[in-house]
Amino acid sequence: MLIALWIVNALLAFAFLGAGLMKLARPKPALAASGMAWTEDFGSPSVKLIGALEVIGAVGLIVPLLTGIAPILTPIAAVGLAIVMIAAAVVHVRRREAATPAIVLAVVSIVSAVLGFVVVLG
DSSP: OHHHHHHHHHHHHHHHHHHHHHHHHSOHHHHHHTTOGGGGGSOHHHHHHHHHHHHHHHHHHHHHHHHOSSTTHHHHHHHHHHHHHHHHHHHHHHTTOOOHHHHHHHHHHHHHHHHHHHHHHO
16 A cells, blocks of 8 residues: 555656646746636736645655655645645636546545555554
């Protein structure tokens, strides 16, 4: 189970770290021009907050489990990322955009949370 958790968390952390850093580093118009049309519905601070949540979640998937310091934070981070992705799916559905990537990331985050709770508490 631990190996499966590490694999899932590494993939999730890679995806969320990349997406979050992009939202933090690029201005809102550049994000909209690159295909993130949903940013038009949000203010720049909200887009940056979403990016920061994704980066913090990515770090939370790896660091607590790696260091052994408060490893319960790993599945909690996965739950937080699942919530962010469920909200993202809602936004995409409302805008009549493809919500599949957000739904997939939400499901994988939920799998990570379940595995994390089993490994940490079990």
